[in-house]
Amino acid sequence: xxxxxxxxxxxxxxxxxxxxxxxxxxxxxxxxxxxxxxxxxxxxxxxxxxxxxxxxxxxxxxxxxxxxxxxxxxxxxxxxxxxxxxxxxxxxxxxxxxxxxxxxxxxxxxxxxxxxxxxxxxxxxxxxxxxxxxxxxxxxxxxxxxxxxxxxxxxxxxxxxxxxxxxxxxxxxxxxxxxxxxxxxxxxxxxxxxxxxxxxxxxxxxxxxxxxxxxxxxxxxxxxxxxxxxxxxxxxxxxxxxxxxxxxxxxxxxxxxxxxxxxxxxxxxxxxxxxxxxxxxxxxxxxxxxxxxxxxxxxxxxxxxxxxxxxxxxxxxxxxxxxxxxxxxxxxxxxxxxxxxxxxxxxxxxxxxxxxxxxxxxxxxxxxxxxxxxxxxxx
Ligand SMILES: *Cc1c(COP(=O)(O)O)cnc(C)c1O
Numbered sequence: 338x339x340x341x342x343x344x345x346x347x348x349x350x351x352x353x354x355x356x357x358x359x360x361x362x363x364x365x366x367x368x369x370x371x372x373x374x375x376x377x378x379x380x381x382x383x384x385x386x387x388x389x390x391x392x393x394x395x396x397x398x399x400x401x402x403x404x405x406x407x408x409x410x411x412x413x414x415x416x417x418x419x420x421x422x423x424x425x426x427x428x429x430x431x432x433x434x435x436x437x438x439x440x441x442x443x444x445x446x447x448x449x450x451x452x453x454x455x456x457x458x459x460x461x462x463x464x465x466x467x468x469x470x471x472x473x474x475x476x477x478x479x480x481x482x483x484x485x486x487x488x489x490x491x492x493x494x495x496x497x498x499x500x501x502x503x504x505x506x507x508x509x510x511x512x513x514x515x516x517x518x519x520x521x522x523x524x525x526x527x528x529x530x531x532x533x534x535x536x537x538x539x540x541x542x543x544x545x546x547x548x549x550x551x552x553x554x555x556x557x558x559x560x561x562x563x564x565x566x567x568x569x570x571x572x573x574x575x576x577x578x579x580x581x582x583x584x585x586x587x588x589x590x591x592x593x594x595x596x597x598x599x600x601x602x603x604x605x606x607x608x609x610x611x612x613x614x615x616x617x618x619x620x621x622x623x624x625x626x627x628x629x630x631x632x633x634x635x636x637x638x639x640x641x642x643x644x645x646x647x648x649x650x651x652x653x654x655x656x657x658x659x660x661x662x663x664x665x666x667x668x669x670x671x672x673x674x675x676x677x678x679x680x681x682x683x684x685x686x687x688x689x690x691x692x693x694x695x696x697x698x699x700x701x702x703x704x705x706x707x708x709x710x711x712x713x714x715x716x
Contacts, residue, residue, distance in 0.1 A: 342681050342690050344644035345524055349685040350588070354580060358530070361576040370572040373552070377575030381535070383582055387502075388509040390517075390537040392544035395570035396551045399498040399520025402534035403431035405568060406516040407466060409536075409546040410492040412437045416465035421451045422653040423670045424470040428496050429653045437465065441654040443667045447612045449473065449625070449677070452669075453481035460489050467493050471500035471510050473648070473679075474526070474592075474620030475613040479505040479513045486514070494518065498534075501526040502589045503620035510620070511537050516547075521578055526592070526622050527585050533574040591684035592621035598688055599624050599680065602695040608702060611677070623648055626698070627676040630705045635678060637701035643694055646679035 351358065361376075370376055377395045385393035396402050412418055414436030420428055422441040429439040442455035451469045467486050469477040477495075486493045493514030497503070501519060503510040511517025519525075521533040538544050549555055554565030596619065603610055609627040613619045625648065628634045638645050652674045654664040680694055 339642065339693060341642040342644060342686075342694060343683075344646055344679070344681050345683045346685065347523060347528070349683065350584075354584070357580050358577055361580045362573055365572040365576050368572075372571060373569050374572045374575070376572045376579065377570045380575040380579040380582065383579060384519075384535060385537060387582065387585070388512050388537055390509070390512040391539045392537065392541065394536045394538075394544060394547045394551060395575060396534045396536065396568040397570060398532045398568075399496075399518060399522060399525075399534040400427040400431060401551070401566075401568035402518035402520070402536045403427060403468075403494070403496065404434055404566075405547045405550055406494045406518050406536045406538075406543075407431055407435055407437070407468070408550060409538075409543045410466050410494060410515050412465045415463070417461065417463040418466045418468050419456050419459050419464055420468040421470050421472070421670070422655075422667055423449055423649070423673055424472055424496070424653060425498070425649065426653055426656060426658075427498075428468055428470060429656075429659070432468070438662070439653070439659075440464070441665060441667060441670075443669045444673070445478075446669045446673075448475055448477075448614060449611050449673055450475060450477040451482065453478055453485050456482065457485045457489075460485075460491070464489065464491050467491055468496060469493065469514075470496040470498075471503055471620075473611060473625050474500045474503050474622040475611070476500065476503050476505045476510050476617035476619070478614055478616075479508075480616070483513065492516075498522075498525060499622035500620045501622075502585060504618040506616050512539065515540060516543055521574065526589060526620055527578065527581060529574040529581075530577050531571070531574055533570050533578065535570075588684040589620055592682060593619065595682055595684075595686050595691060596621040596624050598691050599682075599695065602692065603698075606695065606699045606702075608698065621682060623679045624682040625677050625679050627673070628678055628698075628702055628705075629676065631676050631678050633705045633708070634698070634701045637704055638697055641697045641701070643697050644681060647677060648679050649677075650674055
């Protein structure tokens with residue numbers, strides 16, 4: 338067994354930037370600009386420019402971004418928001434935090450993204466918004482979702498927490514609906530040194546509402562026009578993100594190259610990969626395969642020194658927190674939850690490491706399928 342292979346390695350990303358990051362943090366100290374301020378504003382401008390969108394509103398997390406965006410498009414208590422259960426819990430949580438109800442619909446089995454036909458079938462007069470998630474960095478079918486949303490007169494809010502610089506045709510993911518939300522959690526494709534997030538939009542009125550709501554609904558220092566909250570971004574995070582943003586294109590390209598190596602190496606082994614649509618350019622936050630008896634396969638991989646992840650084993654509609662609400666059965670989502678396995682993927686992963694991952698995965702799948710039952714597999 339060689340050196341263990343980690344799932345992600347942020348040291349590789351931060352070591353070459355150490356001096357630049359320390360200098361950026363130093364500038365925040367020099368300026369005493371700890372909350373929002375010029376460093377956050379410069380990052381907002383740079384991120385908006387890179388995405389080709391008019392407005393970026395920095396905030397405290399991807400979850401805060403979801404709350405801000407959904408509130409701004411008009412989600413209120415008693416409303417419904419149609420979304421996916423094959424995601425991190427923050428989306429449904431943001432909907433519920435606004436007093437609205439997540440209406441979960443199933444996903445496309447090939448791409449694991451929201452199925453536009455299922456969204457259309459779930460529309461009712463109570464539907465106030467649609468929240469697609471570009472899960473793993475793969476983009477939802479935005480042509481069909483936009484058509485469904487427009488016909489219904491309902492805004493689309495894109496959860497782009499995993500899809501920085503992903504594209505649908507010529508447009509950046511996150512800029513294709515009414516608003517797009519981003520997370521800069523440290524392990525995301527663009528990560529802060531703590532929690533941070535942002536919303537982007539081309540709608541000036543939405544932008545103004547979100548800028549106010551992230552800061553206690555302020556109209557001015559002592560005037561509060563609405564009940565907002567403290568969703569502000571720290572100056573340190575803005576300064577750090579401004580430095581790291583300059584590398585995001587190169588890091589994203591490295592992810593795409595590594596993903597292409599996996600796709601090529603896995604095809605002859607007969608291991609299924611979560612696919613992406615031809616109109617989309619993937620951001621590869623995660624590289625996800627589908628394997629039967631996933632938990633046993635993961636244990637065998639772990640024993641071989643290869644880290645992996647599961648995104649996500651418990652779909653949102655099956656979360657204990659939602660057990661008091663009637664939930665639909667979502668067969669594709671439930672099957673994905675049992676089968677998905679995320680392989681090590683990060684800028685700087687080597688072709689040799691990836692070859693070991695593929696060999697070990699292939700051997701693990703064979704060993705597990707040969708065993709009479711999953712529990713009999715050592716590991
Ligand atoms: C990470 C993530 C979030 C939440 O972002 P935080 O910054 O951790 O609050 C929301 N949605 C998805 C799909 C995510 O992956």
